[in-house]
Amino acid sequence: MKKSSAATPPRTPAKKSSKKKTAKTSTVKSSPSARKSSPVPQVHSIDWKAELAAALSSAAGVPVEQAAGSLMPPSTPVADWCSNLAFSVAKEKKTNPAKLSAEWASSPNAKWPSFISKVEAVGPYLNFHFASSFWTALLSQAVSSPSWGKGEPKAAKVLVEFPSVNPNKPWHVGHLRNALLGDSIARLLGASGRTAERMDYIDDLGLQVAQSVWGKQKLAGVQPPAGSPFATKLDHQLGWQYVEVAKKLADPQVEEEVRSLLKQVEEGHEPIASSARALVESCVKAQYQTAFSFGIYHDALIFESDVIRTIFKEGLNKIISSGMAVKETEGKNAGCLVVRLADQPEFAGMENADKILVRSDGTATYTGKDVAFQLWKFGLLQDKFVYSPFMVQPNGQTAYKSSRSGDPFPFARAQAVVNVIGAEQAYPQKVIAAVMRKIGYKTQAAACIHLAHELVVLPEGRFSGRAGTWMSGEKGGPGFTADELLHEMKQLAIEKITAENYSAEEKQIIANGVAVASIRFWFLRPSAMQKITFDYEKALSFSGDSGPYIQYAYARAGRIMEKAEEAGIAAKLPPADYVFNEKEIALLRLLLRWPSAVEHAASKYQVHPIADYALDAAGKFNEFYTTTPVLGEKAGGHSSSRLMMVAASRALLGQSMDILGLPRLEKM
């Protein structure tokens, strides 16, 4: 039952993913530096938006809510903040909005907050400029508190499932997109203060597994070309064998043998059942090597055989006892357990809205299994799973797997469930939520989030695991597996390093980091619903709007700080009379909006706005970098103040990079 269709993710440096072992619940970390009393006002400890709204409210004589609703960042860099209140008031009073704004700007009733240095009417708009002390306070917080910009810790746990790739082949670029989305969403949720748990669903039953077992036994000679750097990687070997098996299936004898294997696997006959599970786990481990190379990690792997053995029946009973599932006695679905959905609005227009959960032969459909699994994710079933360690990941955390023996862990039991799955599977995902709603779990049904994404395709069409369209073609070029893409990218990145003084080891680290960032960014920048046509030419570029562009800005900032330290210059808050230049103001405005940008993106389960934000921040920093000397005589004695800008910019860039999984490189 594989659900995700494609897309794979890039790697990220494992931040603190919520490891499970749980119960040790999170200690709320209070950042000491943020707490200690600071000589400057704390920008985010005062609700500046509320203060501004209150002042505007009295200046214009409108309710506070109306004033607050009119405040926004300007679309062009004409001011720090603005209001379009005059439009709506002018309409009510049938007068000229520009005139109103002009009146409010100089209204004697207005008591503008002290952090506002200037209020001006520009046409119908009311524009606000913040005082230097406001910006200084913001800088102080951004630099002194490591948790600055992170959301307030929230109690709710969000479970994110991805990528659920069948364990019989290597990840192709489509699986990579899915995994990158899942990984980055989990990072984003974490940055917003939520607890994200990363789960993978492994289909260790089914035809493909039987085919893999058969292929492993009979087609050991079928392998990727010897020249391939991945010729000995198990997932690649199985993938090549799988394509071969698919061709041979036309032979009745082969078909018969595979079918027999399938029966033994599904019925748990030994020794086949155990060796099949072992093969599956080995393949997943090989796939996870790919994941790790992109910085993708998991907390728990749930195997389908364990779902069937442990929770499926209970989930089904829950639906049956609610009276919402019935066994058909006649008609084309006779003998099947079905749930009727015709009364649900989203299925209204369907010819037949009945959905089969259990077939007439007693086996579960995909949807049937998924509904039970989803109930478990929300903690609505007795949790009978036990887990054992699957592997220790490079980020130091152990990924656990469901198994026959082991210990219980409080995985799942989530308040919201995000399934990262291709948009093509929107219908079955709706069925899951609809069934939950029907049996009475309305809150949970509303918290079923299908994070849908479009596929990665080739100019000639979609990928097919069976047809092997992911393999290198006859042209002999690289194939479309995630491993090959990263390999190609590293080659290019290495060539791009021209600095003479880097050691071979440094070059490797840089090339790897650049390759990962480039690929991750390439997949994460467009919105998830945008189809991506894979093209090596375009994927392999790293200038302009790209991951390396962001890394470059970050590295530049790092070098300035390094040189400052060598010179013994420390960052200090700008003095009261410091005048921020235009480039500095641009950076400060981005800094100001960052926390709400994170929360907004997280609440919508969208990663791509963060990619845009990071690009914007990198661009603004590069402008600052080229126009504003920080060190040396040209800095005109402002080195310490400007170093503060550099440090804050670096913090902002770093946080956005962590969410996107772009490795923080100190040098490039």
Next chain:
RNA sequence: GGGCCCGUGACUCAGCCUGGAUAGAGUGCCUGCCUUCUAAGCAGGAAGUCGGGAGUUCAAAUCUCCCCGGGCCCGCCA
């Protein structure tokens, strides 16, 4: 038949949910800038009927309806 998604300069995409100030980037093309903190960069230029039409509104890329083009979904498949 019913439903979902995409359609913005030559190309690839943001912006649409929460309507407002000259529609933003990048690539490609044309011009400049490395004796000064990394040129994987910066500055500037040419390039756009925001698929089409109607409607709502003081104001529409953004909201509503219809249409066109492309993709996907509506199985006792997985």
